[in-house]
Amino acid sequence: MTVMRISESRTEFKLKNPPEDSISSVKFAPKSNQFLLVSSWDNSVRLYDISTNVERHKYTHDLPVLDVCFRDAVHSYSGGLDNTLKMYDFNSNMETVMGEHKDAIRCVEFANEINAVVTGSWDGSVKLWDNRAPQCVGTYNQGNERVYTMSVIGEKFVVGLSGRKIFVWDVRNMSQVNQRRESSLKYQTRCIRVFPNKQGYVLSSIEGRVAVEYLDSNPEVQKKKYAFKCHRIKEGGIEKIYPVNAISFHSVYNTFATGGSDGYVNIWDGFNKKRLCQFHRYNTSITSLSFCHDGSALAIACSQLEDSDEVEDPKPEDTIYIRYVTDQETKPK
Template sequence: MVFAEAQTEFKLKQVAEEPISSVKFGAHSNQLLLVSSWDSTVRLYDVSANTLRHKYNHDAPVLDCCFQDAVHSYSGGLDNTLKSYDFNTTTETVIGSHSEAIRCVEYASEINAIVTGSWDANIKLWDSRMPGSCTGTYNTADKVYTMSLCGEKLVVGTAKRKIIVWDLRNMAYPSQKRESSLKYQTRAIRCFPNKQGFVLSSIEGRVAVEYLDRNPEIQKKKYAFKCHRIKEDGLERIYPVNAISFHSQYNTFATGGSDGYVNVWDGFNKKRLCQFHRYNTSITSLSFSQNGTVLAIACSYLHEMEAPPSTPEPETAVYIRHVTDQETKPK
């Protein structure tokens, strides 16, 4: 494992002052980055020029966002509302709503639909061509905390450590229901680009690598490991692992924790490839660009650790880091 030297890394300008909930590059972009925030905004950045291109608002904090294509985004949050925004015409459209906060928003290109997951314990599918066109509501029994698309598969993590897998082509019933192999609340799930499985993280400094194929021989390969822990004065502090992002080419992944560190892992060979320098506060979201040469790193103070009295809160920031093969390619 190498400690990564400081590569070309810079801060985005005109970032929200409230915590960042999500950063996402487009599926075909190394340049355009969406950033949603607790300040109720969604911002579009051109990272190569370090410029804010567009900004639009919700009526309450935004918890997630995604691209459909280079000119359309979707977002949802504590106003329970799913919005789309057209960056060409600078027009926004209310697509629909949940009865509670929308926690997750993803665009499923396989079926040309938007998928939302909510604290109302429902997944909804929306036709991207028509406002108000909910094409299905699917109960998850518990609050949705995180979800990820794996081709035509949808992997959802809910409260009570439940993992539910659907096939988007047939949503009549889940294709799998599991319990997380981690003991504590699920914080993030992301699927391998090769579609073989997924990685999930918990609030208690652990990450699990799981496989979708239920063949017992394949299931023997799953494992979990400890990470984002710091030993100080003989005590081990354990931090939530808030963010996961996959390198699309190498099937390696980055994790970000409330310890302020970003680690890059080779999940198949069970190795940590590198650790970046420590950031000023918790890592809340990560996104590799489409070709894997750039990593967006959102840092926001989450009030999880008690700050000493009269200490100013660390500033919210989004860093754009150019990463190398040495940091991200399996050895």
């Protein structure tokens, strides 16, 4: 298969004043290609204006922050190893402690469908939070397995758990799990993202593989699911296999980017089973990816993973790249 390799150019730049430790999550604001939230193992959450390359705001937790999300243009939510969910108002520079889990908060997402925050924790639960009042409005057991990753699009809510289990929920009715699945990949789940059209989801594992799954249980639809190998490098006749840490969907084209511990970002057309392009190799592992709402820019977080087997010495610089992507790179052929 011929792959278009994209070299570094004026379409890409580094954000100034990056976090001082590994970057755990990057997320663009809704309906914006200007504001980017970044959480880090340096205990901080930062808001960047990428149009001027300026850090606008910064607030902290007591321990490393593992995930962050926007509610709207001026409010963020964040959680991490201090077990605490915080809301921050960038207009007033005020923070509110919403509540906590019994263990680390691994995932934080905003569910527009129900106007609520959703958190997933290593305590084996998912919680819903009312954004109008700092309180938890529901706790939902995930089979007592750690929540590793989750994704919400509309009413569809998919949770990836430590034992390779996948729970599919409907955020409008959390009284029961809609589907209980097992990952089609043999190894631990690293990231899950629901397709923008809500037909299915893409998940990645620590063992250089990605699976495209469909939610409709009709056997004809299920025949379309598949998995493929990626983020592998042959050196000296030996294939090195890397975790696929990050996935982000292009909201316009339904194509998606993957980022791996090999330092590469690939763009895929999941429906036609094609790789569209591969960017140049970055300085270390890709830990998080985020397309902005119109798909014109991709934020790429590069950090040595805290749980990585491959410790580089000296530790590579923690960097966030902003890449303005083209239709050639992201549009199905």
